Amino acid sequence: MLEVSNVRAGYGAINVLWDVSLTVARGQLTTIIGPNGAGKTTLLRAIMGLLPVSQGEVKLNGKTLSGTPTWKMADVSLAMIPEGRMTFRDMSVEENLIMGAFPKQHRARVQENLEKSYQMFPRLSERRRQLAGSLSGGEAQMLAMARGLMADPQLLIIDEPSLGLAPVLVNELFEILARLKEGGRTIVLVEQNTHRAVAVADHVYLMQSGKVVLSQPANEVSLDHLHDLYFAR
Numbered sequence: 001m002l003e004v005s006n007v008r009a010g011y012g013a014i015n016v017l018w019d020v021s022l023t024v025a026r027g028q029l030t031t032i033i034g035p036n037g038a039g040k041t042t043l044l045r046a047i048m049g050l051l052p053v054s055q056g057e058v059k060l061n062g063k064t065l066s067g068t069p070t071w072k073m074a075d076v077s078l079a080m081i082p083e084g085r086m087t088f089r090d091m092s093v094e095e096n097l098i099m100g101a102f103p104k105q106h107r108a109r110v111q112e113n114l115e116k117s118y119q120m121f122p123r124l125s126e127r128r129r130q131l132a133g134s135l136s137g138g139e140a141q142m143l144a145m146a147r148g149l150m151a152d153p154q155l156l157i158i159d160e161p162s163l164g165l166a167p168v169l170v171n172e173l174f175e176i177l178a179r180l181k182e183g184g185r186t187i188v189l190v191e192q193n194t195h196r197a198v199a200v201a202d203h204v205y206l207m208q209s210g211k212v213v214l215s216q217p218a219n220e221v222s223l224d225h226l227h228d229l230y231f232a233r
């Protein structure tokens with residue numbers, strides 16, 4: 001579904017990604033792991049058109065995305081849940097969810113998708129009138145994910161959702177990711193929580209210093225080998 005070929009990108013004169021290639025198959029959960037500064041978020045930004053790609057290209061369903069403005073990404077059915085959640089703090093939980101269905105073609109299905117969100121995230125249902133700014137870290141992460149799903153994206157990209165969450169909420173989060181995968185959703189998950197990410201994934205990419213250094217089906221990944229690569233510089 002998503003094809004990234006030989007992408008180079010960076011910030012101004014500083015290049016961060018060096019010929020990065022990866023593919024994301026429909027209905028699969030693909031995880032991108034790697035140490036701090038490996039370039040994972042930069043790669044997601046390049047995919048989303050938030051950073052210009054100086055070489056290579058990004059294709060979704062065979063069509064090139066390069067040059068598509070980020071605000072149009074929802075129209076091409078791609079949603080990103082950024083690190084740090086970025087909910088609208090002064091709006092209620094429900095208003096935040098409705099904002100997720102902003103692209104025109106999704107508005108007709110707002111009610112239906114709200115009901116689906118509340119089924120998947122019952123805690124948000126209880127808190128639907130509460131201001132998003134008053135949610136706990138875990139609840140805010142659930143809200144960010146539910147909001148991303150409101151537009152029914154073909155591809156959901158999630159950046160470090162477990163960051164800063166208490167262990168019990170990390171468990172809940174990974175259960176939800178597993179359920180989304182079972183429901184056929186295509187997901188790209190960037191994570192620092194390597195063991196959990198590999199356990200839920202179908203395919204694993206490891207990034208190191210702006211390059212992909214490992215690409216393997218999750219069930220073939222050796223955690224020892226991963227550990228060695230992770231700390232090799």
Ligand code: ATP
Nearest residue numbers: 011014016034035036037038039040041042043192
């Ligand atoms: P983390 O897990 O810490 O978020 P990451 O793998 O997502 O790490 P990136 O955030 O993509 O890594 O950062 C990759 C490199 O790009 C780092 O060396 C970082 O310092 C640099 N970088 C990130 N954002 C900028 C920016 N806005 N301007 C200049 N350099 C940046």
